[in-house]
Amino acid sequence: xxxxxxxxxxxxxxxxxxxxxxxxxxxxxxxxxxxxxxxxxxxxxxxxxxxxxxxxxxxxxxxxxxxxxxxxxxxxxxxxxxxxxxxxxxxxxxxxxxxxxxxxxxxxxxxxxxxxxxxxxxxxxxxxxxxxxxxxxxxxxxxxxxxxxxxxxxxxxxxxxxxxxxxxxxxxxxxxxxxxxxxxxxxxxxxxxxxxxxxxxxxxxxxxxxxxxxxxxxxxxxxxxxxxxxxxxxxxxxxxxxxxxxxxxxxxxxxxxxxxxxxxxxxxxxxxxxxxxxxxxxxxxxxxxxxxxxxxxxxxxxxxxxxxxxxxxxxxxxxxxxxxxxxxxxxxxxxxxxxxxxxxxxxxxxxxxxxxxxxxxxxxxxxxxxxxxxxxxxxxxxxxxxxxxxxxxxxxxxxxxxxxxxxxxxxxxxxxxxxxxxxxxxxxxxxxxxxxxxxxxxxxxxxxxxxxxxxxxxxxxxxxxxxxxxxxxxxxxxxxxxxxxxxxxxxxxxxxxxxxxxxxxxxxxxxxxxxxxxxxxxxxxxxxxxxxxxxxxxxxxxxxxxxxxxxxxxxxxxxxxxxxxxxxxxxxxxxxxxxxxxxxxxxxxxxxxxxxxxxxxxxxxxxxxxxxxxxxxxxxxxxxxxxxxxxxxxxxx
Amino acid sequence: xxxxxxxxxxxxxxxxxxxxxxxxxxxxxxxxxxxxxxxxxxxxxxxxxxxxxxxxxxxxxxxxxxxxxxxxxxxxxxxxxxxxxxxxxxxxxxxxxxxxxxxxxxxxxxxxxxxxxxxxxxxxxxxxxxxxxxxxxxxxxxxxxxxxxxxxxxxxxxxxxxxxxxxxxxxxxxxxxxxxxxxxxxxxxxxxxxxxxxxxxxxxxxxxxxxxxxxxxxxxxxxxxxxxxxxxxxxxxxxxxxxxxxxxxxxxxxxxxxxx
Numbered sequence: 001x002x003x004x005x006x007x008x009x010x011x012x013x014x015x016x017x018x019x020x021x022x023x024x025x026x027x028x029x030x031x032x033x034x035x036x037x038x039x040x041x042x043x044x045x046x047x048x049x050x051x052x053x054x055x056x057x058x059x060x061x062x063x064x065x066x067x068x069x070x071x072x073x074x075x076x077x078x079x080x081x082x083x084x085x086x087x088x089x090x091x092x093x094x095x096x097x098x099x100x101x102x103x104x105x106x107x108x109x110x111x112x113x114x115x116x117x118x119x120x121x122x123x124x125x126x127x128x129x130x131x132x133x134x135x136x137x138x139x140x141x142x143x144x145x146x147x148x149x150x151x152x153x154x155x156x157x158x159x160x161x162x163x164x165x166x167x168x169x170x171x172x173x174x175x176x177x178x179x180x181x182x183x184x185x186x187x188x189x190x191x192x193x194x195x196x197x198x199x200x201x202x203x204x205x206x207x208x209x210x211x212x213x214x215x216x217x218x219x220x221x222x223x224x225x226x227x228x229x230x231x232x233x234x235x236x237x238x239x240x241x242x243x244x245x246x247x248x249x250x251x252x253x254x255x256x257x258x259x260x261x262x263x264x265x266x267x268x269x270x271x272x273x274x275x276x277x278x279x280x281x282x283x284x285x286x287x288x289x290x291x292x293x294x295x296x297x298x299x300x301x302x303x304x305x306x307x308x309x310x311x312x313x314x315x316x317x318x319x320x321x322x323x324x325x326x327x328x329x330x331x332x333x334x335x336x337x338x339x340x341x342x343x344x345x346x347x348x349x350x351x352x353x354x355x356x357x358x359x360x361x362x363x364x365x366x367x368x369x370x371x372x373x374x375x376x377x378x379x380x381x382x383x384x385x386x387x388x389x390x391x392x393x394x395x396x397x398x399x400x401x402x403x404x405x406x407x408x409x410x411x412x413x414x415x416x417x418x419x420x421x422x423x424x425x426x427x428x429x430x431x432x433x434x435x436x437x438x439x440x441x442x443x444x445x446x447x448x449x450x451x452x453x454x455x456x457x458x459x460x461x462x463x464x465x466x467x468x469x470x471x472x473x474x475x476x477x478x479x480x481x482x483x484x485x486x487x488x489x490x491x492x493x494x495x496x497x498x499x500x501x502x503x504x505x506x507x508x509x510x511x512x513x514x515x516x517x518x519x520x521x522x523x524x525x526x527x528x529x530x531x532x533x534x535x536x537x538x539x540x541x542x543x544x545x546x547x548x549x550x551x552x553x554x555x556x557x558x559x560x561x562x563x564x565x566x567x568x569x570x571x572x573x574x575x576x577x578x579x580x581x582x583x584x585x586x587x588x589x590x591x592x593x594x595x596x597x598x599x600x601x602x603x604x605x606x607x608x609x610x611x612x613x614x615x616x617x618x619x620x621x622x623x624x625x626x627x628x629x630x631x632x633x634x635x636x637x
Numbered sequence: 638x639x640x641x642x643x644x645x646x647x648x649x650x651x652x653x654x655x656x657x658x659x660x661x662x663x664x665x666x667x668x669x670x671x672x673x674x675x676x677x678x679x680x681x682x683x684x685x686x687x688x689x690x691x692x693x694x695x696x697x698x699x700x701x702x703x704x705x706x707x708x709x710x711x712x713x714x715x716x717x718x719x720x721x722x723x724x725x726x727x728x729x730x731x732x733x734x735x736x737x738x739x740x741x742x743x744x745x746x747x748x749x750x751x752x753x754x755x756x757x758x759x760x761x762x763x764x765x766x767x768x769x770x771x772x773x774x775x776x777x778x779x780x781x782x783x784x785x786x787x788x789x790x791x792x793x794x795x796x797x798x799x800x801x802x803x804x805x806x807x808x809x810x811x812x813x814x815x816x817x818x819x820x821x822x823x824x825x826x827x828x829x830x831x832x833x834x835x836x837x838x839x840x841x842x843x844x845x846x847x848x849x850x851x852x853x854x855x856x857x858x859x860x861x862x863x864x865x866x867x868x869x870x871x872x873x874x875x876x877x878x879x880x881x882x883x884x885x886x887x888x889x890x891x892x893x894x895x896x897x
Contacts, residue, residue, distance in 0.1 A: 005740060012728070012736045019727040019768075196721025200784070203689045203719075204740045205712040367691040372652055 005206050009214025017184050017222055057082055058127035061089035064105030075134055082130055091116050100127035165258060170330035173227055174304040174323060177265055178297055180226025181219050181272040188215040189280030190289035193370060202367040209362040216358055220273035227265035261333035267350040268326045274357035281364040314342035317478055320349040393528025396435060397545050400520060403427045417508055424516035432519050447523035448576050456573035457581055459627025464585025466620035467565055469613050475558040490594060502595050509591050514584035521546045522570035522579045539567030562586060572628045641666045642792045642823035643688055648697035650683050657683040659847040665823040670814060672834035673827040675844035681827035685796050689717045702791050713741060716785035718795045722777040726770030730761060730780040734787055741788035755783045775806035782813060793817055795826035799833060811837055831867040843871055850874050
């Protein structure tokens with residue numbers, strides 16, 4: 001690594017970025033102007049509303065036949081600018097806004113009364129306040145009270161500050177750092193390509209890793225600066241608000257802890273900068289980069305938000321989830337309960353992921369890929385008139401997901417077997433068929449179905465029969481499935497009480513998903529993504545979508561891992577027939593194990609036995625994949 | 638005559654199914670200006686990019702000053718001017734030169750000395766402190782040249798250096814190229830202005846659909862074809878029997894637009 005080159009690129013990128021008005025607008029304008037401006041506007045609006053309320057007389061009525069009624073009415077009527085006294089009314093009038101408050105006098109001399117008001121309506125609350133002051137004026141000091149009125153107290157906001165801040169601040173930090181990294185990352189990658197400076201840089205004697213490290217550090221610096229400025233501005237605004245409201249509100253802000261928790265800005269900035277730069281490097285234009293980064297922005301916000309909302313402890317797998325761990329570490333630092341293990345795990349995972357993203361960025365930022373023209377699509381005689389694009393793939397996934405969520409899941413909840421069958425055959429298989437029809441492709445071509453070599457089929461079967469053990473044990477280690485959930489899943493899908501026979505279960509749980517899910521995921525989705533991404537990226541994205549499609553956090557990891565294997569098989573064999581076989585074998589093995597009652601004893605296997613099982617599974621899977629590798633008949637058209 | 642400094646040896650380049658350059662061989666020694674001529678999409682830019690190390694030949698090889706193109710050693714000895722000016726708009730020319738000079742291993746002092754020589758030669762004295770985005774096309778091009786020759790490379794590759802320039806700026810550029818030749822540099826440049834090539838080049842190579850269809854001095858080529866101008870000579874060569882006609886899907890030379 002040439003540190004001088006890294007430094008030079010860092011300095012150059014920073015200088016360029018700081019001279020860019022758009023960057024400056026997001027980084028400085030937002031925190032320094034928007035928050036104070038917003039708080040000022042909010043204060044002005046609130047003051048205006050208060051004044052309006054003060055000027056408006058409250059409409060009240062007195063009911064009840066107590067002797068004090070006449071005296072009270074006289075007091076109220078003596079303030080005509082404040083009150084309009086009506087002759088009667090009901091609590092419903094208050095509810096519907098016809099009356100601001102109703103005074104109900106209890107019969108007798110003891111002066112008991114109830115003020116009925118609507119606490120959700122400002123005018124009604126003002127009327128209640130005004131009546132209170134009328135009651136106070138009615139009784140000179142030293143006199144026994146003639147009325148006993150229930151008063152409403154507003155709960156003080158003492159000691160809420162730290163807790164409230166821990167809910168908002170960590171997420172805010174992540175959001176601001178994300179925002180700060182967003183535009184500069186695009187500018188130093190796709191922007192460079194669009195401005196025509198890419199060739200000049202790439203034919204200079206600077207290593208790509210050094211170049212990208214400089215760019216990532218520049219983006220991270222800007223993102224961190226955005227985070228720090230936002231926090232500083234927010235702190236100043238908060239202090240101003242507290243000063244103004246000091247008489248009424250007692251809020252305990254743990255400033256020391258807040259400062260400490262703001263340190264997470266720096267690892268967060270590095271992570272988001274590396275990820276965004278890696279993504280930006282794949283884009284051809286600024287616009288394309290924005291399109292690519294936006295979903296990732298939201299994907300990153302999601303775990304951060306989950307961390308902010310949920311009461312998750314920062315340990316175990318949670319400490320390794322990027323975005324979420326940063327939010328949780330900031331929260332723990334803020335409330336003073338951070339642990340070394342949680343902090344170190346967060347730091348380690350952030351640095352690892354940043355390094356991986358940086359390596360990917362350096363790999364992607366290759367002149368061969370960036371400078372070479374995009375080949376025009378040429379019509380090969382005999383080839384279909386239209387092929388599936390990456391956009392088609394994402395639209396298909398979105399449609400399948402929406403159909404499943406809004407249509408088929410409710411059906412499955414009513415009756416699992418029939419709902420599942422309809423979801424798979426109509427929602428997936430039918431969707432691909434419809435796509436093929438509307439896009440002018442043959443169904444076979446849309447799916448990528450062809451006759452694979454026997455070697456590929458054998459390898460797929462071997463991998464499908466053996467991968468489940470390694471996948472299941474790894475998933476259980478990462479994110480253990482609660483026993484109750486596992487039991488429910490087992491009962492619903494593979495009932496052992498004789499309500500569904502082995503063959504029927506096999507058809508439902510193995511054959512159907514193998515055909516329908518492969519038809520969509522390793523069909524148009526993988527093929528479409530392959531037109532935009534390289535093989536590895538296309539397989540991984542498809543696998544993640546496949547995992548998400550199962551809508552179960554505990555099945556996300558195993559299905560995504562299985563998806564990677566199936567994607568590899570489909571691409572290497574050149575046909576989804578092989579991935580269908582692998583998918584079938586995987587699911588059939590699970591059905592067979594459950595039917596033979598072998599799954600439960602596996603849960604109690606010793607560590608040594610589990611290790612041997614995983615090793616055997618990995619060796620057999622690798623053998624199967626080796627058989628599949630390079631088994632396609634001819635290059636993909 | 639010194640040995641060749643820029644060499645393409647049976648270099649071919651394909652993008653997907655499209656062949657942009659087919660078995661192109663050429664060599665340019667120091668002190669020579671070699672013009673790569675041809676219409677849009679002929680493969681000129683792709684050929685130059687292979688020498689600049691931006692694209693790896695699918696077949697064959699590219700070498701710069703005895704080093705494989707694309708290696709750090711080759712890049713140290715190469716000055717490349719792309720079709721776009723390739724300047725950082727928000728930096729000043731001085732900052733651009735400082736960045737690239739240091740990337741090429743020059744000390745700040747050495748950069749200062751080079752800039753002191755180049756600025757008057759390229760009429761940059763008045764613009765060094767202004768942002769590149771505020772410069773005229775001619776000024777930007779002159780800054781780009783300064784950037785390309787700052788580290789005193791032995792090979793200069795210029796992709797359509799006079800494209801978009803006015804008469805004065807084009808003349809300036811031509812004079813500069815001649816001056817570099819006089820300093821012993823190997824200059825390889827592409828253009829589709831045949832008259833310009835006739836004025837400048839010691840040798841020219843005609844590229845047509847990715848293939849080198851003729852090579853030699855302008856006088857030789859005119860004599861070979863019996864035509865009075867290079868333009869007529871090129872047209873005659875392009876229409877000669879044996880020159881590949883409209884291509885199929887595979888073997889389509891020229892590439893998608895040639896110079897994206």
